[in-house]
Amino acid sequence: MNRSLTIQLGLVAIVGGLLVLILPSYLGIDRVLQLTLNFAFSVLALSLAFLWGYAGVFSFGQAAFFGVGAYAYAAAAINFGDSTWAVPIAILTPVLLSVLLGYFMFYARLTSIYVAVITLVVTLIIYKFMGQTAKPSYMIGNASLGGYNGIPAIPPLNVPGRIDLWAGPVEMFRIAGGVLLAVYIGLRLLLVSRLGRVLVGMRENELRMELMGFDTRLLKVVAFAISAAIAGLGGVLFANWNAFIDPHVFNLAFAAQPIIWVIIGGLGTLTGPILGTVVLSTLSLELGTQKMLDVNLVLGAIFTIFVLLVPQGIIPSIRAFLENRRAGAANKPGVAHE
Amino acid sequence: MAIALVQILNTIASLALISVGLAIIFGMMKVMNFAHGELLMLGAYSVQTAYSNGVNLWIAMFVIAPIFVGIVGILIELLVIRHLYGRMMDTLLATWGISLFITGLITMIFGNVTQGISTPLGFYEIGGIRDSAYKFLIIGVTVVLFAGIWIVLKKTRMGLIARATMNNPGQVSVLGVNPRVVYTVTFAAGAAISGLAGAVLAPVTGVVPTMGAAYIGKAFITVICGGDAIFAGTAIASVLFGSINQVTTIVSTAEFGEVALLIGALLMLRVLPKGISSLVSNRAV
């Protein structure tokens, strides 16, 4: 691993870590809660940013893994009364789902539009199914699934083995922020590893990778599983944020969110989608407080105009702009130029 | 038993109605129009608004709704879609943006309340069980609409140009036809038909700004499973999935019916990735 990357990631870890530790003291509780939610959503966005932007697999199902992670955490935490095993279960459950679904899709060599549709359909299936789990017979152990009403009073994360030491809003902020940093750094490291480079190679030219002897079907399942784990982890954070989960995370509107965050932030980057998530979530919130214009109206107009004018997304556009300025400087008279 | 048959036919017809407008647009331009649900919704609002202002229900339903939504379709195509030809992801996001925009606009104008049109045509009775006779209208409209689409595609000049453009757009322009005009007209037709569908189904579903979301999953999956052939693919897919949906609903609950439809579609796609159209002759429309 090269030095510049080490320095970069080290800086991210230190600065990010510091911010996460000290910010709650300076921000009001509203802001803290809002940022915690943004962190959870950013983790979800990163799962798609990785899967789509780097491995080249477009999935409509990241919200499904997110939701399954949240539900799995809720059911496990309620049953155990302790979050220690709930977290790994919450991550493993979406991974299992992704392996099953991934095998079904990628081993049939379905093209990307069908993967998109199938992941969407599976998400909607889960939505419909969870929506009608209101009957008392739908229980996982002691946890009632609750249908459209969802599962309330989800036990918070606690220090392993110490139920009395549980996370309040400030602790959740730090945990969520820490998780986001860890996922970001982890993905950056993954992407320079052999697996990461193979996945990027697959995105760039699948046939070439096949001819070089890689099994791209397996690679896609692996990428899918990694993204499911990340999304599931985001789901855990989300379940803790409000101590509540309901099926709306499986509906079409929410399933589209990660895609929008990634597109607006910039496909093919990791920081872009995080930025996209924060900007859009904040925008939605601010718009929600004013009464003049409907939130959907403004957001819809922004997306449409955005696509028409800034097709690559925020981060890549900024990068391109900066590169053009640098190139412009190189074209000044007196500067040697091929 | 007979009532069950009518219900199955009704579910098939409803599914076909909400899907065929999207199928036309997808078949011609390979565009997955995320604003499709909103086109259906605008059709419902057209008939609702016109009717509550004294216009005859049938005129509102069969004339005003399609024309209005067709015009909206032309606007969407000219202002947005045509700048994004060939860019599938961008079109997805842009049409999603349009979907939000229209939903927001209608919410601002009409408020987030459900309005209704009392279902016309009363009831019919078989074997002591009463059911809404409106179902026959839905079935009838669907049959007439599909027959019309088949006739236009196979027997008219416009249909010939449409089929040629779907097959080879580059060659169509070499023969003197402007493909952009073809695309605009096609999008408008798909929109108008969706408006009609939304209007016809309005008395059954109720009219609320967010109603589009309920349709879009089913419509998408029916169109994808139908494949390239607009008429044959959509028709067969609707029969298949409509039956699965309704039979499951009768046997258990409506929610399970939806789940069964989606699972059925999933399995079908695994077996026939190119959709049902890959099974029919290449001459089928």
Place this chain on the structure above:
Amino acid sequence: MSLLAIERLHAGYGRIPILQGIDMSVEKGSFTGVLGHNGMGKTTLMRTIMGQITPTAGRIVLGGQDITRLSTHGRAALGLAYVPQGREIFSSLTVEENLQMGLLGKRDRAEQRATLERILEELPRLKPILTRSGGVLSGGEQQILAIARSLCTEPSLLILDEPTEGIQPSIIDEIIDILHGLRESRALTVLLVEQKLDFIEALADGTFVIQRGVITGTLTPAEMSDPETVREFVGIS
């Protein structure tokens, strides 16, 4: 009198330049050939003339009118017709429907029918297969269909891009006869692009040689039948 004039034409795909300054003209009523290997720019030139590729520099003039910025369908309306490499007929349409696509410009049914009958007289091979689907035709039948479809538009300039590629020799002879016949019966100008010397030799009045995106010379019919000259000039035997 020149029907088509091309001046200093530059065109390519994205950043890859293919045509590096083409200068040539096609006389009205002539059969003009363009000869060159694969990759020399023949098809790029034809597609640029048709408007499928936008030139980066230069001019295209048809019948005195500058068409450099005109759309493809606009050029078709001015009497330009194009039978591309690979035929590109409508595979999901019948033979008759393919021809009807060529007849769209006719004013009414009577004119359409009259034109169709005339074309079928000139290319009788299509008569028995009118209801057959385009996708199941043989390569030769597709080629004849493609030519017939273009003729339905009653063009002033017909561009044929490698019409003999992948076609059996008997059909090639048939096409040569058809084109000779057409030359006599109508005022048709033909621009013929080929790799194969003998096809051009049988038809062209004069041939341009294209190499690496520029016209490097011309060949008269006499020069073409001299293998020595050809081998030296073009490197194709």
